[in-house]
Each structure stands twice: as structure tokens, then as C-alpha cells.
Amino acid sequence: MTTFDLPLPTRGGTDLVPTTDSPQTRKDFSSDQEVRWCPGCGDYAVLAAVQGFLPELGLRRENIVFVSGIGCSSRFPYYLDTYGLHSIHGRAPAIATGLATAREDLSVWVVTGDGDALSIGGNHLIHALRRNVNMTILLFNNRIYGLTKGQYSPTSEVGKVTKSTPVGSVDHPFNPISLALGAEATFVARTVDSDRKHLTEVLRAAAAHRGTSLVEIYQNCPIFNDDVFASLKDPETAPNVIIPLNHGEPIRFGTPDADGSRPHGLFRDPATGAVDIRPVTVANESDVLVHDVHAEDPSIAFAISRLTSFGEMTRAPIGIFRQVDRPTYDDQIRAQVAHETERGVGNLQDLIDGNDHWTIG
Ligand code: SF4
Numbered sequence: 001m002t003t004f005d006l007p008l009p010t011r012g013g014t015d016l017v018p019t020t021d022s023p024q025t026r027k028d029f030s031s032d033q034e035v036r037w038c039p040g041c042g043d044y045a046v047l048a049a050v051q052g053f054l055p056e057l058g059l060r061r062e063n064i065v066f067v068s069g070i071g072c073s074s075r076f077p078y079y080l081d082t083y084g085l086h087s088i089h090g091r092a093p094a095i096a097t098g099l100a101t102a103r104e105d106l107s108v109w110v111v112t113g114d115g116d117a118l119s120i121g122g123n124h125l126i127h128a129l130r131r132n133v134n135m136t137i138l139l140f141n142n143r144i145y146g147l148t149k150g151q152y153s154p155t156s157e158v159g160k161v162t163k164s165t166p167v168g169s170v171d172h173p174f175n176p177i178s179l180a181l182g183a184e185a186t187f188v189a190r191t192v193d194s195d196r197k198h199l200t201e202v203l204r205a206a207a208a209h210r211g212t213s214l215v216e217i218y219q220n221c222p223i224f225n226d227d228v229f230a231s232l233k234d235p236e237t238a239p240n241v242i243i244p245l246n247h248g249e250p251i252r253f254g255t256p257d258a259d260g261s262r263p264h265g266l267f268r269d270p271a272t273g274a275v276d277i278r279p280v281t282v283a284n285e286s287d288v289l290v291h292d293v294h295a296e297d298p299s300i301a302f303a304i305s306r307l308t309s310f311g312e313m314t315r316a317p318i319g320i321f322r323q324v325d326r327p328t329y330d331d332q333i334r335a336q337v338a339h340e341t342e343r344g345v346g347n348l349q350d351l352i353d354g355n356d357h358w359t360i361g
Pocket residue numbers: 036037038040041042043072073142146147220221222223224
């Protein structure tokens with residue numbers, strides 16, 4: 001996968017405090033806590049990538065906050081030497097919304113999993129996305145409940161046999177990218193735990209985005225759902241499974257020919273200009289859809305997201321699906337508060353004692 005050619009707007013509030021110390025390193029963001037994930041868990045790779053990336057923000061550690069819910073990935077805040085909250089199941093986006101709104105000077109991150117974000121916290125997630133709160137959400141998707149020892153999750157495939165679905169799941173799974181685009185999230189991306197370079201590039205773009213960034217991370221759980229993403233990691237199969245999304249480039253995939261070009265692409269009808277989102281063997285380069293992360297209408301990004309396999313991973317678009325600008329919830333709330341403050345400080349008791357009340361009994 002190649003680097004993203006994206007403008008990087010300033011992230012966070014205008015008052016974010018830059019570090020004045022000597023350059024920070026990964027060590028500055030690593031806590032002294034013993035990491036308690038199972039050997040081989042994909043969470044280790046994500047943690048290393050995040051710890052390695054955070055110095056790039058150039059912020060003081062006390063101005064960075066990681067909020068998590070419940071699940072294996074939600075142990076994340078313990079392992080970072082920043083502020084952190086290991087909060088309640090599914091509620092991390094709600095807590096982070098309050099934090100981002102009240103404290104413009106913080107860089108706010110949410111760490112969650114497929115169960116925490118999409119089952120218990122599905123409601124909070126979609127409202128954070130539609131409101132466009134200034135935060136980055138890292139959604140670790142291993143398609144299983146790991147912490148509770150292997151029950152099917154909202155992203156498990158139909159037919160999945162687990163302790164809680166002994167004869168196979170009958171639930172149609174969520175596609176987190178489609179869900180986020182359906183909620184009109186302003187930044188939506190997918191990456192893979194084992195691809196450090198790509199993961200870091202996505203983190204960089206997500207952190208730079210002003211508004212809610214949703215990053216789905218395919219994360220291997222070797223204990224309860226091992227190798228569910230193996231086809232994306234095997235050099236033999238990956239070129240035909242991964243559809244790389246790079247802004248401004250034709251969307252092509254497949255094992256490169258001798259001249260380096262890839263044989264398949266997403267089709268664009270040259271006569272009508274209409275986009276027929278389906279993989280084809282490329283005849284003419286001009287027929288291939290050029291990826292545009294800044295398209296205002298999320299329909300094409302949504303159509304691309306639908307190419308993701310629900311069961312065995314035979315196809316997965318990877319990269320940034322959408323990045324558009326929209327006013328953030330927290331900026332607008334702060335503007336309202338500032339405006340009302342200018343008009344004169346209100347009195348809470350007056351509000352409680354207002355006209356619209358009743359006496360009971
Ligand atoms: Fe990682 Fe799975 Fe172990 Fe949880 S159960 S720590 S996701 S390997």
C-alpha cells in the first residue's frame with residue numbers, strides 16, 4: 001500500500017499545548033504497566049504503532065486522553081503514559097464526547113472493540129459519528145468476544161460456531177465501514193494490525209482530521225478466532241484480496257504484471273460516467289474508478305465498502321474511504337456557550353424555577 005496524499009488540517013482545539021521539551025519518543029508514551037494480552041494478540045502491534053506515532057503529535061502527554069470501554073482492547077489506556085479512562089461497556093464515545101466538548105485543549109481518542117462499539121455501544125457510536133465530535137475512534141475488529149472467552153460478536157459471520165452459537169450464528173453481521181458511512185461520518189478508514197506502515201499512515205491522517213475519525217483495525221485474536229484475516233496477510237493471496245484505496249489513484253488490485261500494473265480494478269462506465277462498483281479485469285485504465293476521499297456524497301464510498309467479504313475474507317478494501325469537512329459538534333457547542341456568555345451569565349436556579357414546572361400532590 002502506498003502513502004496517502006492528503007492535506008492534514010490542524011487537529012484538536014486551537015489551544016492544544018505543544019511540547020516544549022526535547023523531542024519525544026515511543027518510550028515517553030509507554031507506561032510501566034505489565035501488558036496482559038495473550039501471546040501473539042494483534043493488540044500488541046496496534047499498541048506499538050500508537051506508541052510510536054504519538055510523539056508525532058508534538059503534544060504534551062497530559063493533553064492526550066484515551067477513553068476505552070470494556071473488552072481486551074479496552075485495556076489500552078493502561079499501557080500508555082497519557083491520561084486515560086477505562087470506562088463502562090459501550091459508553092466510551094459518550095464520555096469522550098463530553099470530554100472533547102468541555103476540554104478543547106485535549107486530543108481525545110477512543111479505543112473500542114467490535115462487541116463494545118457495535119453491540120453494547122452501537123447507539124453511542126452512531127451518534128458520535130453523526131455529530132462529528134472532535135475525536136479519533138480506534139475500532140479493533142477481531143469478529144469475536146475475546147475477553148469473555150469466545151462468544152460470537154456483531155461482526156462474526158453467519159454460521160459462526162462459538163460457545164454462544166453452538167450450531168452456528170444466524171445473525172447478519174455489521175460491516176463497520178458501511179455503518180459509519182451510513183451515519184455520514186466525516187472520516188472513515190480501515191487498516192490491518194500487522195501492517196505497521198499502513199496503520200501508522202492511517203493514524204496520522206485520522207489524528208489530523210477535525211471531527212470524528214473512525215478507524216476500523218482488523219485485529220487477530222489468536223486464541224478465539226485465529227487467522228480470520230490470514231488471507232490479507234499471506235503474500236500469495238493478499239494482492240487479490242486487498243483492494244487498496246489511495247486518494248487520487250485508480251482503484252486497482254491483483255497480483256502485479258511484469259510491468260507492475262495490477263490486472264483488476266473497480267469499473268467505471270466510460271460512456272455514462274456512472275459508477276458500477278464491481279471488480280473487473282482492466283481493459284482500459286480510463287474505465288477504472290479513481291478514488292476520491294473528499295467526495296461530498298458518501299454513496300460511492302458506501303458502495304466500495306460493500307465489496308468487503310462477510311464470511312471468509314476473499315475481498316477487503318483497505319485504506320481511507322472518506323475524509324470530508326463538516327462543522328464539529330464541540331466547536332458549535334463552544335460557540336453557543338461563548339455567545340450566551342456574552343449576553344450575560346445565566347442563573348441555574350432561575351432555569352429550574354422557570355415557568356414550566358408543576359407541583360405534585
Ligand atoms: Fe487478544 Fe484474543 Fe487474548 Fe483478547 S482473547 S487478549 S483479543 S488474543
